[in-house]
Amino acid sequence: MNYKTDTNGYYGNFGGAYIPEMLFPNIEELKSVYYEMMHDPSFVKELDCLLNDFVGRPSPLYFSQKLSTKHKAKIFLKREDLNHTGAHKINNTLGQILLARRLGKTRIIAETGAGQHGVATATACALMDMTCVVYMGQTDIERQLPNVERMQLLGAKVVPVTSGSQTLKDATNEAIRDWINNADDTHYIIGSVVGPHPYPEIVAYFQSVISKEIKTQLNEKLGVASPDYVIACVGGGSNAAGAFYHFLDDTAVKLVAVEASGHGLQSGKSAATTALGRPGVLHGSKTILMQTEDGQVVEPHSVSAGLDYPGIGPLHAHLYETGRAQFLYVTDTEALDAGLALTRNEGIIPALESAHALAALDQIKFNSTDIVVLSLSGRGDKDMITYLDYFKKHKHEKH
Amino acid sequence: MRSINRITSLFERKKENILSIYFTAGFPELSSTENIIAALQKSGADMLEIGIPFSDPIADGPVIQQSNKKAIENGMTLQLLFEQLKTIRSHVNIPIILMGYLNPVYQMGIENFLQKCTDIGIDGVIIPDLPAEIYKTQYQQAFHKHNIFNVFLITPKTKPERIKYLDGLSEGFLYLVSSSGTTGKDTIFHEEEYQRINDMKLNNPLLIGFGIHDRASYENACKHARGAIVGSAFIKALEKSSSPENISSFIHSLTTPILCN
Numbered sequence: 001m002n003y004k005t006d007t008n009g010y011y012g013n014f015g016g017a018y019i020p021e022m023l024f025p026n027i028e029e030l031k032s033v034y035y036e037m038m039h040d041p042s043f044v045k046e047l048d049c050l051l052n053d054f055v056g057r058p059s060p061l062y063f064s065q066k067l068s069t070k071h072k073a074k075i076f077l078k079r080e081d082l083n084h085t086g087a088h089k090i091n092n093t094l095g096q097i098l099l100a101r102r103l104g105k106t107r108i109i110a111e112t113g114a115g116q117h118g119v120a121t122a123t124a125c126a127l128m129d130m131t132c133v134v135y136m137g138q139t140d141i142e143r144q145l146p147n148v149e150r151m152q153l154l155g156a157k158v159v160p161v162t163s164g165s166q167t168l169k170d171a172t173n174e175a176i177r178d179w180i181n182n183a184d185d186t187h188y189i190i191g192s193v194v195g196p197h198p199y200p201e202i203v204a205y206f207q208s209v210i211s212k213e214i215k216t217q218l219n220e221k222l223g224v225a226s227p228d229y230v231i232a233c234v235g236g237g238s239n240a241a242g243a244f245y246h247f248l249d250d251t252a253v254k255l256v257a258v259e260a261s262g263h264g265l266q267s268g269k270s271a272a273t274t275a276l277g278r279p280g281v282l283h284g285s286k287t288i289l290m291q292t293e294d295g296q297v298v299e300p301h302s303v304s305a306g307l308d309y310p311g312i313g314p315l316h317a318h319l320y321e322t323g324r325a326q327f328l329y330v331t332d333t334e335a336l337d338a339g340l341a342l343t344r345n346e347g348i349i350p351a352l353e354s355a356h357a358l359a360a361l362d363q364i365k366f367n368s369t370d371i372v373v374l375s376l377s378g379r380g381d382k383d384m385i386t387y388l389d390y391f392k393k394h395k396h397e398k399h
Numbered sequence: 400m401r402s403i404n405r406i407t408s409l410f411e412r413k414k415e416n417i418l419s420i421y422f423t424a425g426f427p428e429l430s431s432t433e434n435i436i437a438a439l440q441k442s443g444a445d446m447l448e449i450g451i452p453f454s455d456p457i458a459d460g461p462v463i464q465q466s467n468k469k470a471i472e473n474g475m476t477l478q479l480l481f482e483q484l485k486t487i488r489s490h491v492n493i494p495i496i497l498m499g500y501l502n503p504v505y506q507m508g509i510e511n512f513l514q515k516c517t518d519i520g521i522d523g524v525i526i527p528d529l530p531a532e533i534y535k536t537q538y539q540q541a542f543h544k545h546n547i548f549n550v551f552l553i554t555p556k557t558k559p560e561r562i563k564y565l566d567g568l569s570e571g572f573l574y575l576v577s578s579s580g581t582t583g584k585d586t587i588f589h590e591e592e593y594q595r596i597n598d599m600k601l602n603n604p605l606l607i608g609f610g611i612h613d614r615a616s617y618e619n620a621c622k623h624a625r626g627a628i629v630g631s632a633f634i635k636a637l638e639k640s641s642s643p644e645n646i647s648s649f650i651h652s653l654t655t656p657i658l659c660n
Contacts, residue, residue: 008532018501020458020527021552022576024561163464164454176457181580183556281502281528282455294476295506296454 001322003248003315009197012321014288014314017196018281022180031198033103038205043098050094051209054127055084057091059210061217061373066345067358073366076227077348077376078214080239087351087378088207088239089120093189095206097124100187107131107186111175113140113168113235114306114353115147116378117191122156124189132156135174137166140305147382165299168235168309172283192236193313196284200241200313207242214373215246224371229364231256232375233356234327235271235307237316239377244325254326257316258360260302261329271300272329273312274320282310288317303332303386304352306378334359336390339380343387351378352386405494405522406548406571409445410604410625417626418443418617418654419606420633421498423450423466424483425475431641432483438643440493442650448525448628449484451477451499458527460583462631477503481515488520494571496550498525509538513545523548523571531568539568552576555592559599566601573603575624577610583631584610593623617653629653 002012009015017027037043051057060079067075080088093110100108108130112118118134125132134151138160141148151158164170172194179188193200193207211230218224230247232240234257247253262270270276273288280289282297290298290310302308312320319325330338339355342348350358354377366372380387409417420439424432432449439447452470456463477499487495497516504512504526516524524547529538531551542549548570553562555578566573575596578584596605607620608628620627636649 016533017530018528018533019530021530021557021565022458022554022580024530025556025558163468169455173455173457177460177581180458181584279505281500281505283457284528289502291502291506293506294478295503296471297502 001324003318003324005197005201009201011315011318013279013286014317014321015197015200015285017284018286019196019284020180022183026179026183027196029103034099034198034202037099037102047095047098051091055090055094056082057209058213058217059083061214061221063221064346067361071361071366072368073370073372075361075372075374077374078210078243080210080375080377081348081350081354081379085116085120085123086381087116087120088210088242089117089191090123091209091242092191092203092206092238093117093120093124096187096189096202097128097130099202100130100189101128103187105185105187107133107182108189109133109135109175109178109186110189110191111135111168111171112191113137113171113308114304114351115140115144115151115382116306116351118151118156118158119147119154121189121191122151122154125156126154133178134158135161135171135178137161137168137171139166140168140171143386144305144382146384167300167305169297169300176283192238193241193315194236194283194285194287194311200285200315203238204241204245204315207238208245210239210242210375211244211246214243218371218373222371226250226253227371227373229254229256229370229372230375231258231357231360231372233258233307233353233377234312234316235260235304235309235353236311237313239375241313241315243373243375248324255319255324256360256364257319257325257327258357259327259329260304260307260335260356261331262301262303264331265329269301271302271307271309273310274327275329277310285314287311287314288320303335304356306351306353307356328360328363330356330359336387339387340391348376349380349387350376351380352383354378355380404546404548404571405492406446409494410572413445415625416621416654417445417606418650419446419448419626419628420444420650421448421450421628421630422633422637423452423463423470424480425452425470425473426466426634427469427637427641429473429475432480433487434643435637435641435646436487436491438646439650440491441643442647443654444493444650445626446494446496448496448498448630449480451480451497451503453500453503456500458581460581460631462583462634466634477507481519484519494522495520496523496525497521501526501529509541513541513547516547517545521547523550525550525574527552531565535568550574553596555589555596562596562599562601566603569603571603572606572625573601574628575605575607577607577620580609582609597623614653
């Protein structure tokens, strides 16, 4: 089985570039410059330098004694939460801003859900002196306010999106429209492994540093080449793509993708795309989509703004269809409980996105010798309001 | 024997000032579609583009987005649109094009979709997010079998070799997007860009769309192409009223020549 894109930009049956003709020149230009740049040693060197000295990579691989005891396996957390700006998103925005510079673009646009990609983009733009416009759904602006303020402080313009469900899907629509209207001077930094080819491939490549480091770190710590499990949450799926990347062809490694089931799979308020969706076309690629019988994309729900998306990246649709990855589903409440447990037991406040991956540990029966790596994709500072509300309501219970 | 596509007949019969009007099916009311079609034909529109509403219309500006949203809220679906159009050919003879995004068509299945188009008498389809490469390999054969035209978009920024490629695939006409942007934005005419495209001597006639909103922009478009497509401005007129009188006065506001100004 092949987990790389074919010449037309498909992962198996999913992917491609379903774009209006207005964007054709941009996509062609992006493809040619990206493939050229990837093989340019000076680019690789500059990006590595930024990842080390600006982001603080490699991010630690932390052995969690308490999670290991609880789940009876060797559980490691890949600490992407310790990156500059607080999540894995910066890995991609730095790569793409170098790409934008080589494309000769001076204006950057981005969509954001939880605001982590927006903050990472605003940060990269501040570093490179580029104009930055971030589209964010009105609902997300309200629930991730600290990130909105960070973006503004960094010099970005945050544009509220009031169409549709006012979340990530709608912010992405608006960013694509902006790109159509400003195709000459603007590069669109997509934050996840979604969008038209070559975006899913570009973002997965820039995030692949996560699994590259996991390999090295496991070798150093345990003298093994690979883990038994890699577990990551999936909204669009960029941290999962990065954490899986170097293990895709190693079928001894079990890949676990965790989606947000919101209030529950059958509640009508869910973002569990693989459980509820079927193949369709959105945001430039063919993938699995939550939609009505008539092909209208339905509004997803998750407590986590970063997972509140009705599709998944085409790579993940392919991993789902081929069975290469196992997909698990975690509710809002399960994620909040797992997030609070990590906070109290380990002193790490995880992002609500990453808390979904943590909660999925309860659904897996491990062997005691299993080496498990869980991608802790981001920190939970942005989610304080949600955590505190939940904590106040439930402190008489288990915490 | 296969009959001649109405789009071909229109361009053979009428050499200039072709006016094509876009509107969204199921807007402003679920049952508006048939009345709007009848009023447009009566008022002198040469061709119709009926929009299939979609939840995520990425190539459209705010006016058409809103009409899509309203139409979906009204309960419009592609299936229902086909039912509403079932007997349309008993009283409407101008060419009808369906325009919409790929996903609803993909969900219906292309074969099923084209068969329904044929049964009703739809002449062409425009799907902005179905790129030429995918059309050619996966869809063209089915379109040819059903004699349904698929119309491609080009922009003033499209490179000459790509324009030629799209001209080779497009049937009926080529849709020239006035300025590279989403629908409903003000048009910026660059004479030299249109001249460059006209000088290429393409197989297909050109219609100019995006941003054509009044008599001046319509007349200007007609100078550079066989005619023009009006969408957002018509949707705005429908927001006020979808009565036959209002539709008629909108069409006349575009087409009645200015005798003295």
